[in-house]
Amino acid sequence: MPDAPRGFDFFSAGELPAPNLPAAEVAAIAREHWGLELALEPLGSQQDQNFLARAAGDGSTDASTGTPIGVVKITNPAFGAEELAAQDAAAARIAEASPALRIATTLRNAEGAPLHVRAETSEGALDLRLLRFLEGGTLTGDAYLSPAVVAGLGELAASSVLALADFDHPGLDRVLQWDPRVADRVVALLAAHHPDASRRALVDDATAEAWAALAPLADALPMQAVHLDLTDDNVVCRTERGIRRPDGMIDFGDVTRSWAVAELAISISSVLHHDGAEPVSVLPAVRAFHARRPLSEAEIAAIWPIVVLRAAVLVVSGEHQVQLDGGENAYAAAGIAREWRIFERASSVPLAVMTAVIADALAEDGGGAAATATAVTAVTAASERPGVARLHVSVFADDVDGGAWLDGAELEERLAARALDAGASAAWLPRAVPRLTASTRRSAESAATIPLGVDVWFAEQTRLEASEHLILDGALQEADGEWIAPARTRVRARLGRPDAPHLVRPEYATGWLAVTDDPAPMLGLADPAAPSATAPGARTAPSLLARREASFAEVQEHYYDAPPQIERGWREHLVGTDGRVYLDMVNNVTPLGHGHPGVADAVARQLRRLNTNSRFHYAAVVEFSERLAALLPEPLDTVFLVNSGSEAADLAIRVALAATGRRDVVSVLESYHGWTYGSDAVSTSIADNPNALATRPDWVHPIEAPNPYRGRYRGADAARYAPEAAAAIRELAAAGRPPAAFIAETFTGNAGGIPLPDGYLAEVYAAVRAEGGLAIADEVQAGYGRLGEWFWGFEQQGVVPDVVAVAKAMGNGHPLGAVITSREIAARFRTQGYFFSSTGGSPASSVAGLAVLDGYAEEGLQQHAAETGAYLKGLLEELQTRHPLIGTVHGLGLYLGVEFVRDRETLEPATEETAAICDRLLELGVVMQPTGDHQNVLKTKPPLVITRESCDFFVAMLDRVLAEGW
Structure with a gap:
């Protein structure tokens, strides 16, 4: 307890009613003592009285107008002059020590005297000061704090x-x-x-x-x-x-x-x-x-x-x-x-x-982010008693494949029964290892997935010694100071605090694990000398993120500053090592969803048999090429198989150059086509490469992006983009540089899922063909049924390209891409020599592609994309009516973009807000990323298997963020 103070003592001061002077009286004091005409607006205070002061030189006392010049603070009369002096001195000390900070010091007049007066008021003598006004507002209120x-x-x-x-x-x-x-x-x-x-x-x-x-x-x-x-x-x-x-x-x-x-x-x-x-x-x-x-x-x-x-x-x-x-x-x-x-x-x-x-x-080795993962390693490394089976239901366990983890406790019971049937004397789930079976989908809060104790099933009825610190739960019977565990029945055991729950949320796991102990050795399940998951100094290895940064090229960025470690996926969900389940709203690489059994089984089966290159003769590459070509209109009947969208776009360009004997290519601004030399050359997105427009080679000729929302021509005027693009192609040819090709996304994905103006590709394709060039359709993102009504983006435009590049969705995450063109154009590429890709079209890649096409047909994914996409877009458009930050909702099917703007008239992009919104969505269990040259569009391209329940959850979380803040 502090010694008897010289100044104010709360315990002997009695009650502290706050001053309550009328604004007019305070204004009169300011006029008399400071020579200022002030308009005053009351501000809150617990025990003092505050007014926001604005200049009222025109005689007006309206406190809602005028520039704030300070805050009049009327101090509770219980505080004396020395205390007020200490306040002013402390404020001045911080202002001097931290010049970058803004500090509400007491203002001074022209002569340098502080604007501080002790005046007689209707409530007696009170101290009034005029403090510096700091613009920007406080954090007052309940809004979310990032x-x-x-x-x-x-x-x-x-x-x-x-x-x-x-x-x-x-x-x-x-x-x-x-x-x-x-x-x-x-x-x-x-x-x-x-x-x-x-x-x-x-x-x-x-x-x-x-x-x-x-x-x-x-x-x-x-x-x-x-x-x-x-x-x-x-x-x-x-x-x-x-x-x-x-x-x-x-x-x-x-x-x-x-x-x-x-x-x-x-x-x-x-x-x-x-x-x-x-x-x-x-x-x-x-x-x-x-x-x-x-x-x-x-x-x-x-x-x-x-x-x-x-x-x-x-x-x-x-x-x-x-x-x-x-x-x-x-x-x-x-x-x-x-x-x-x-x-x-x-x-x-x-x-x-x-x-x-x-x-x-605050631990020096990186803190809490690594704790759970290390605890997993420590426990799973512990030795066991002979004949005891340790069960695994973490994200790394094979037994949770195929969505089996959604069965929760039922899966755990099945695994225990299987182990006991195989002759184990006991089966158990260890402490500290995150349990995917305890997770929840579509939840704004992480689930309690970290066990503080163990679950055990004994093959036979077993006596357990009672202990003051050992807490047992389950179908137990007490006899002679002992507990009897029935055969093959779950018993839960915790050791330590009686208020400790059996499962805790990952964010608090390190704390709970530090104040409890592992009961496994007491139950004869593990060696007492084995390392404990919570032993001091258990975490000595660098974090996985630090190891990535040390060995992985820095330019290969990762999502989020502090990313969760994702080690499993299922349908439209991604799962971290701690059992946190995230809704994946951005992953257009996996249209069939994560962990698809059909694709996984087909590839695994093929890898057990054979995986080699396409120069060998085998059935899978033939069947896949036939089925892929059958999805396209005539005359597109010939297939090249590669590994990625970048390779596909690069090869499409090379095919066009070889077929025409030319070197110039026309591309569209704000587009991304890949990372190879050729595909990067025609990419113009400054979001992907800030120097894109300044570093294009001389054979690339970008034309204006036909953006009907924020481009030069908007709404009905967007019809002007096509004739101007066609004119640019004709001017290029007239200048002696007729283009080999025009390449464009058929649905502008990188800009935010924006449809091209009606008729755009028809007019531009006609112009390039009239000059002897080819039309290349980049379907890497838009193709493969994502638009719903159309399987290919070019179908939405009512055209047929000369060359199609596709990837992403083709392998459901397996590296697979393709170029499809006519037999005649493909034959001209032979002038460049042989084409060969070691793994493009390999047996494993081909069966992956076949399994994906099977999945599309069996699950009706294109129709599902049309119906669910329309449902999701309707929800987002309703959200737009309530949140001015949403400028518009782009897209079709499950190829959508939510564009954020600070002003719907000027369309000023809300770039920083979009990044912050994505970070907040991650906290609420949604994976989302920005796109577009201004990085102000939510890249809304989830796996095509997404359910309406997941759409509801995404929109509800976005609504929450826009309402609460980010």
Whole structure:
């Protein structure tokens, strides 16, 4: 407990009603003492009174107009001059130490004197100050806070602590109700004012537990001056390109001397009431703080107890203030629900668990991201007793193939029965290994997939010794102090805390595993000397992401800054190693869905028999080529098989050059065709290559993108694109450079799933053919039934190209691409010598292609794409009516694009917002990525097997993000 203070002492001050002066009286004081004409708008405050001040030089007192010039702060009369001086000095100290930050210091007049007056008012003598106004607004409200914003809070807290580390002032010597050093006394004093007895009991109990954890640490916690109220209400942000970035502090009214770590704990507590927040949401702030001002072991242990105590103080103080002010303090009244939400979330996880989670997040070897995966390795490496069968239902287990994991506990029972039938004395599922059988699909929150204990089935009735710390669940009978487990019946065992659930969510697994133990050795299931999944120092290997970055070329980027490790897929779902299931809304490579049994079985069977190159004579390559050619109109009857879309586009260009004897090619701006020399040369997307337009070889001639939404010609005027493109081709020929080919996506995928204007390809194809060139259709993305009504994109345009390049969907993820053209054009390519691809058209690739075509026919995927795509587009268009950020919804079938704009008139692309929305969607269980030259379009191209339930979930999560923030 602090020594008797020189200044304000909450415990002897009694009640603290906030000042409540009329705006007109405050304006008169400003006029008299500062010579300023102000229009005032009330702002909220718990115990002071604040007004936003605007210049009113025209005599108007309208506070809704004019440029803000400051904030008039009327300090609670309980605080004295020394304390106000300390506040001003602390603010000035931080402003000096961190010039990049914006700090609400007291403004000064032309003579340099602070605009601070102690005036006689209708409520007695009060101190009024005019503080600097910081533009951009605070984080006040319940809107979602992104990890970057939360990290910004931690950085600000660190800046405050570092700047004030050696700051001292007589005005710091006071005792505030917000100081966590006296939190237990504050709750004891004010809890009786809480009107709800049940809530009061919860607050009392949580306070007692948190104080018991904190008190032994107190002497080891460094003391210094702190802001003590660096919360969302007092952090100001700049908004840059639609993204908030915390960079300012206001309201130094609670500056005092306390534990340094309290600055961080109080900041992160304010995160907890925001939409989508939970205890682990604060970890970015903790990491950011620790990176600038390292936390000691005692401080790490103190963080969560202080958070809980802060929440308890907020709850009892808020209720007390509302009663004290007679219901006239709207700010305090509005905060009641918010403060209770903070308390509920802060106390939702045991202190020891959350402390262990925080400690793990700050571990030098990369923190929590690697913990679960390492725990899996440690457990599966443990030795077993002879005759005991360890079962596997993680993402790596063969027994969960083919969607078997969706059977949940039934699959576990089947596997146990199989092991016991095979003669095992017991079958068991180990601790700490994520169970895919416990996962859930289409969920905004991760499922509890990490077991803290084990599940065991004994072949015969088995006696288990009772233990104070061993918790058993299941169909057990008690006899003579022992438990009898019936034969072949599941028994669950946990060791340690009685409040520990059997399964926990991955985000909290490291914490729970740290405070519980493995019961397997006690049950005779594993060697007691085997390494424990939770043993200290178990995590020593570099993270998988670090290994990737060390060995994989940096230019081969990965989705997301902190990507989940995806090791399994099923239909339209992707699964991380922790059992988190994500809805895949972007993967147009797998039209039949992930893990398709037909494709997997066909390829595996062929690999067991033979896999060689297409110069050998075998049936699969013939059958596949025949079936592929049959999908195209005459005269497209001849097939080249390659490995990818890039190779297909490159080969299509080479075929056209050989067939015409020319070297020039016309392509379309904003397009992507591949990464090989030829396909990259005709690619013009600046999203894929920022230098694309400046680095095209002289034989490539880009023409304007026919974008009817944001291009030069829009709506009905988009019909002008085709004649202008045709004219460009004729001008090229007239200049002595007639093109060998015109290449274009038949449905502009890279720009966002935008249909070409009606008749566009017909006119452009006619122009290039009139000059002796060929028409190349890039169907890598649009082809293979994705458009629904049409199998090929060129069909939607009512044309037949001379050469078609296709890939992606052909192999359902197996590397497979093709070029299809006429026999005559293919024959001309012979002038270039032989064509050969070692694995293009191999037996395995060919049977993969056949299996995909079989799947299309058996599952009716093209029709499904038409019907489900129309349903999804309808949902998105309805969303557009409620969220102005959605400019439009492009596309057909399951080839859609949701374009975000900041203004529907100017069409300013919302690039940064789109990236942030994709990050937030990942948190909510949806994999989505941006596309387009402005990276402002959601690339909505899911596996064609997607269900309406999954469409509903995607749109619901997008709606949530647009409503709550990103």
